Amino acid sequence: xxxYALTIDVTFGSVLVIFMLVAATxxxxxxxxxxxxxxxxxxxxxxxxxxxxxxxxxxxxxxNTIRSGINSLxxxxxxxxxxxxxxxxxxxxVQEIDIDYATDKNRYAGKWNFMxxxxxxxxxxxVADYWVAIG
Numbered sequence: 023x024x025x026y027a028l029t030i031d032v033t034f035g036s037v038l039v040i041f042m043l044v045a046a047t048x049x050x051x052x053x054x055x056x057x058x059x060x061x062x063x064x065x066x067x068x069x070x071x072x073x074x075x076x077x078x079x080x081x082x083x084x085x086n087t088i089r090s091g092i093n094s095l096x097x098x099x100x101x102x103x104x105x106x107x108x109x110x111x112x113x114x115x116v117q118e119i120d121i122d123y124a125t126d127k128n129r130y131a132g133k134w135n136f137m138x139x140x141x142x143x144x145x146x147x148x149v150a151d152y153w154v155a156i157g
Contacts, residue, residue, distance in 0.1 A: 060130060063100060063130055063154050063155075063156070064130045064132060064154065066096070066097065066100065066154065067100075067102055067130070067132060067152055067153070067154035068132055068134070069095075070092060070095045070096055070102065071104070071132070071134040071150055071152055072134070073091075073095055074088065074091050074092070074095070075134065075136045077091075079091040080106070080136055080148070080150065081136075081138055081139055083106065083108060083117065083119060083138065083148075085119055085121055088104065088106075088119070088121055089121050089122070092104070092121070098157075099156060099157055100154055100155070100156060100157055101122070101154070101155050101156070101157035102122070102152060102153065102154045102155075103120075103121055103122035103152065103153050104119075104120075104121045104122075104150050104151070104152045105118070105119070105120050105121070105150070105151045105152075106118070106119040106121075106148050106149070106150045106151075107148060107149050107151075108138060108146060108147075108148040109146050109147055109148065109149075110145070110146040111144075111145070111146050116146070128155060129153040129154060129155035130153065130154055130155070131151065131152065131153045131154075132151075132152055132153075132154075133149060133150070133151055133152075134149070134150040134152065135147065135148070135149050135150075136148055136150065
């Protein structure tokens, strides 16, 4: 009876060790990509939109001005697009601007809300939906 219990114990232990070795080997051999690059891309896009907002480029609501601002700030290995929807003070959409806003890319997206001004008076607000992808 002792031999039978010892055989079961050794078999169970061997199976457990083999399972752990297979799990560890498959984990180390699997291709793992770090999420750091993804987070970095999202932060870069948010920083670009924030700079465009703070320096008044978004307030112009001019497609060419915003596009050149994005191109001057964005690293060359990334692509970025923006869809800006402008609302008046009664929350009705009055204008929509698409700047390279492709929907068929594998991308990371975000949203930025900002006020639009005419001189020192607020005209309304806008929402910038933006995306960033590796170009």
